[in-house]
Amino acid sequence: MNVVTTVIKSRHSVRKFKPDPVDERVISDAVECAALAPTARNTQPWLFGVIRDKQTLEKIAGLAENGKFIADCAVCFAIFGEKKETYYLEDCCAATENLIIALQAYGVSSCWVAGDKKPYAEAVRTLLNAPEKYTLVSLVAAGAPSEISLASKKDQKKTLFFEKYDES
Numbered sequence: 001m002n003v004v005t006t007v008i009k010s011r012h013s014v015r016k017f018k019p020d021p022v023d024e025r026v027i028s029d030a031v032e033c034a035a036l037a038p039t040a041r042n043t044q045p046w047l048f049g050v051i052r053d054k055q056t057l058e059k060i061a062g063l064a065e066n067g068k069f070i071a072d073c074a075v076c077f078a079i080f081g082e083k084k085e086t087y088y089l090e091d092c093c094a095a096t097e098n099l100i101i102a103l104q105a106y107g108v109s110s111c112w113v114a115g116d117k118k119p120y121a122e123a124v125r126t127l128l129n130a131p132e133k134y135t136l137v138s139l140v141a142a143g144a145p146s147e148i149s150l151a152s153k154k155d156q157k158k159t160l161f162f163e164k165y166d167e168s
């Protein structure tokens, strides 16, 4: 255990937030961490949106069927990927996770909300005026937590093998 693994282990999805704003320096450091994620051929095929305007948050929430709580978060990040890059999805998911862990390190909770493959991806892109060459990969609702809920996790014995998988 070290400070980084402790932060990773402390993370869980939070969908209820206090109205307090998230400090600008935290936002900018977390986005910097997102943009340091590894990418295939170092293409960095992304565009990050930071949304705090209440009306825009409500509009995004109205589009994302499983992200209604975005309306009441302090800040929502929108991660867009450049469609022409073969690995934009993997790259943007790596950036999304970096962002979430960086926020967590500052005590800012969050929840990943699906963007890729969702029918509202194009509507969110249009709403935020992101250029057409990008597509929405993920939304991250964030803020100070007002409720804690822990998801149960699979037993690692069933999801891990060393050297070669052994069914017995």
Ligand SMILES: Cc1cc2nc3c(=O)[nH]c(=O)nc-3n(C[C@H](O)[C@H](O)[C@H](O)COP(=O)(O)O)c2cc1C
Binding pocket: 011, 012, 013, 014, 015, 066, 067, 111, 112, 113, 114, 115, 149, 150, 151
């Ligand atoms: C690709 C992806 C899409 C997700 N989409 C949603 C979503 O649309 N709405 C939501 O409430 N949670 C969403 N989540 C959060 C998961 O529900 C959550 O990570 C999972 O239940 C495990 O809980 P934990 O994050 O607390 O470990 C998503 C997570 C991932 C990785």
